Amino acid sequence: MRTIVPVIVAFLAGFVMIVSFFFNPERTFFGRIESEVLVWVTIVGGFTLLLGVVSITRVNWHAVRTKKEGWVYNLFTLLSIFVMAIPAMLPVSWSQLFGDTEGSIYDWLFFHVDYPMMATMFAMLAFYIASAAYRAFRARNPEATLLLVTATLVMLWRIPMGEAFLIRVGDTLLFGYNLPESINTYIMNGANLAVQRGILIGAALGAASMSLRIMLGIERTYMGKG
């Protein structure tokens, strides 16, 4: 039962949505299933957010209670959750500090703590890409050389002074050839476009195949069954 029921549920869920796609929602019940299910999914989605909060609280409280390594950080996580969530849930009519409008505790914490922290973590990518490029962009073989040259051209193309440099190179060395336009046409809208389409098609087929295997019960490793 533990194996059969999830497989049946997976099959029915997928099959119903596929069948519903091909029927007119204005004329048939089958066609309306899709829109009904999506409304239910929105409702259930809201509850999974709640489930996420409950799980985070449970996991972090357990770490604090058992004094696991780094438990202070778990305590800080718990405090952060409640300090942000509770004032946001209280009615604005009680105080301007409540709710999630401008001037509230939630709004202040979001824009003065969360916002800059997330932007800072993302900004670290600039440093990491520089070190990764320094290490990886070496002309070891023809493919690596092609990667190196293309990356350099695109990096130059994306900045104004680089673009000006490329135009100057085109004018002086390539008889007026418009290099930036060529990069846009042949690299971005040519090679890049073709490769992206190929990967997208392959990935879509892979996802469809995996979905079909899940529906048919062939792929069951996600349930813990090999």
Place this chain on the structure above:
Amino acid sequence: MNFWDKLGTLDRRWIYLLVALSVIFPLIVPMSFKISITPEARQLFEAVDALPDSSVVMLTFDYYPSTVAETEPMATAALHHLFRKDCKVVTMTTIPLGGPSMAERVTRTVARKYNKVYGTDFVNLGYKANWVAVLKGMGTSIEAIYPADNSGTRLSELPLMATVKNYDDVSFIFVVADNDIVQNWVSIVNAQYGTPIGAGVTAVGAPKYYAFVGSGQLTGLLGGMKGAAEYELLADARGLAEKGMGMQSLAHLVIILMVIVGNIAFFAGRWSKKGKVK
């Protein structure tokens, strides 16, 4: 280990220092550059510009706070453009982490400059869980998915939403995103309802969407801070993106320089080893 080997395996902290200096320098010595417009950015601008005044445009804030440097200038420039044209703007987001707050803050800041009234000229629908259900559901009825706006006011009480029931009443969708949601806007909304969609995405995601522009599924594309700067220039709403181009330019040049140095070290190291072997 000779000099070239040491140069080839340079401690990454020196590289981080150089990048940091390249970003800090333009803050001290402001730099400005002539920004050229890519065909994709021009296509997006012209598509929005060609909309009749008072058209309803849906502007999505589908980005996390981490990418604000690239995406928020796009949203800001788009709002300037739309409000100047007297377009009605309906904002929404599929990002639970701060999406509604950012939409609220950015839209109201720009709206104040044009004396736009909330409820009549613009509405913030906020966030609802499960983007598939939201994107599909709005094709039938926006009110079914969003019974109330972000601040809890029922849609029936907002004059703008009396005339905007579903995608048929929306002339254009301007998606500003830092994730795959653009693909879903295209496959769910553009493919099934025919509403034209333009996108502003991060530089990392932009190469993927050239395929959609090429096939006509996307009407224009802005890529990264450069794309935001282009739109600011076109919409005459110069802002942070244009100022940020100085930093981006220097950072790119530093990376290119490091790549050149790395390759010199690589080849010089190889040749010196061959010389020793001989």
Place this chain on the structure above:
Amino acid sequence: MLKHLKIRFLLTFLLTFVADYQLAAAQTSDDIFRVDRINALITFVLFSIAILLYIKWAKEGKPLFIRKIAGLDAVEEAVGRATEMGKPVLFIPGIQEIDDIETIAGISILGRVAKITAQYDTPLVVPVRYPMVLAAGQEVVEQAYIEMGKRDSYNRDIVRYVAGEQFAFTATVNGMMMRDRPAANIYMGAFFAESLLLAETGNAAGSIQIAGTARPEQLPFFIAACDYTLMGEELYAASAYLSHEPLMLGGLKGQDLMKVLIVVLIIVGIILMTLGFGDAFRNLFEAV
């Protein structure tokens, strides 16, 4: 048999060409069946036939050739390296929820990797971002250890929930990498901006790194920073490749047949469009 099948496919395709062209024009809101979506139905049916056919042949014992995927062959080598060094293997099944197909693929691969680590008694660390992924991961790893007869070696903390936010998760995992210095890092699933943060930190920690994602925009970062990278559909093929189970390999081959069909259609389309007769052909693939 194959020749007969080819003829049937061709006939189906031609009939579709005619039927679709006629029916698509006739769709009205009174119709029960969405005839404007018949191209999607045909594609789905063909796809299902291809998958089921190869699964049937696989069950009959027909040998199915799968090309080598270097990244997946390196998994066992990576685990071996970790065993020799006495260091753990770090596995991240992506940062998306369990409903993302890439996460399911990642969890499937985790099951295979857990069997290898159980076999060699190599420590395994699996940080996850969502509670549902935690539950699925724990189930999968426990089952793997039980199947390898190493139930006593299993520990619930192998799969651990670290943080719910993308960069909080990344910062935590980066800290784990720099402190524990895992010998092998395996990233299989959906990744976003943190891909380079994770891969570059792993590189700084001296780990051998194998990555796989279906997101084209993250592939360049993994290719630059990792030793092996699985691109796009190779991620979905990984579970079948590692298990060598005929049923799974059959599904993989069926998917490849569809790809061949798409390539043929693209070539036919290019020729027809070049000659100026492509509009009707292109209309067959209008998405609705």
